[in-house]
Amino acid sequence: MKIPEIQIPIIPIPLEKNITLFIKREDLIHPEISGNKFWKLFYNINHYLEKNPEKPFIITFGGAFSNHIAAVAALGKESGVSTLGIIRGEELHGRWQYNPTLKTAADNGMEFRFVTRQEYSDKNQLTENLQIEFPHALIIPEGGTNKNAVKGIQYLLNNETKSFDYLCTAVGTGGTVAGLSRFAEQHQKVLGFKVVIDQSLEKTVAELSGKNNFDLIDAQDGGYGKITDENIRFINEFYQNFGIELDPIYTGKMMRKIFELIEEDYFPEKSRILAFHTGGLQGIEGANEMLRKKNRALIQFGK
Incomplete structure (x- = not known):
């Protein structure tokens, strides 16, 4: 970026x-990638890509209408990076095409994994499991908030x-x-x-x-x-x-x-x-x- x-x-x-x-x-x-989302992602993605990962991959979290999910999907398309959204609400599986936010994110190349609200509530465990499954991925917290995000603001x-x-x-x-x-x-x-x-x-x-x-x-x-x-x-x-x-x-x-x-x-x-x-x-x-x-x-x- x-x-x-x-x-x-x-x-x-x-x-x-x-x-x-x-x-x-x-x-x-x-x-x-509007507003604060642009700047919260700015250092996250730049620092990650500076490491020259072999297959760049971003994973993040959000709900059905998440601005953050939409922004990360657009960032992935613009940067040529694959993206995965961990979406709160297992009931959305098979119905996401009718959700404007998720449909646009999918059009921008994001894949989804739908989890129950109970699973979603323990994002520390989710993150730990995902990092094991995808050791070279950049995992960005829900809403994009971390030290790199604060720096970008x-x-x-x-x-x-x-x-x-x-x-x-x-x-x-x-x-x-x-x-x-x-x-x-x-x-x-x-x-x-x-x-x-x-x-x-x-x-x-x-x-x-x-x-x-x-x-x-x-x-x-x-x-x-x-x-x-x-x-x-x-x-x-x-x-x-x-x-x-x-x-x-x-x-x-x-x-x-x-x-x-x-x-x-x-x-x-x-x-x-x-x-x-x-x-x-x-x-x-x-x-x-x-x-x-x-x-x-x-x-x-x-x-």
Whole structure:
């Protein structure tokens, strides 16, 4: 992987309060390996390929609509590396063709191995078994979070981001918020908006970051993977008002919570806030299919 030459825009979000809010469009960095996924994979794949493995092979983990699975599959195709996805949910075997995320991943060359939720919950044992079975493979954790991923997140920051007081990101496995914390300026506070129930997240982030300049804020809004009608309304209104698409699992929940905190005067006057758009838009098609089956409102862009 090479560092893209594209200039990532930082877009102002007008507010009535004496606070400035901007969003950095990392979702535009690559058509398929978007947002934080690009940078979390950057050092993982480069360090692996520097070893000149005879038959490069990447194995990773994810659910049915995983942004990480989609990104690794696209990376494999672009790099000429074979990929295997360990997918949570044995019931998906034989039905993955009807899942937009998995179908696209398969089109990009990824093979799948479906495991039960119980097997998936013990990823340490799964990883150990896979490393024995495929001794020369690069095994990347779920969500891509590891030390190499944290190192790559530094590229979300540049001279343009130094003037902000708050750096905000959605949090799944913790790698992105840990990277922002580790490489932030001394005066900056990092806010991670949790979309999962994971009591170990704060410890994980602190260990990967090595700093205590961050806070984790609950933004689950019904739980991981859950999409409430309020969240759909917010995402649709945000697009109508600002022309920016948000995904319902990560960035939609983060931006909605940021707006709530602004209304609650969480941020001091004249604060400069920067939110990172970490991608995830590939999952909207699958989300809308699920919502359509339940006769619920859809996420609608350009309408």
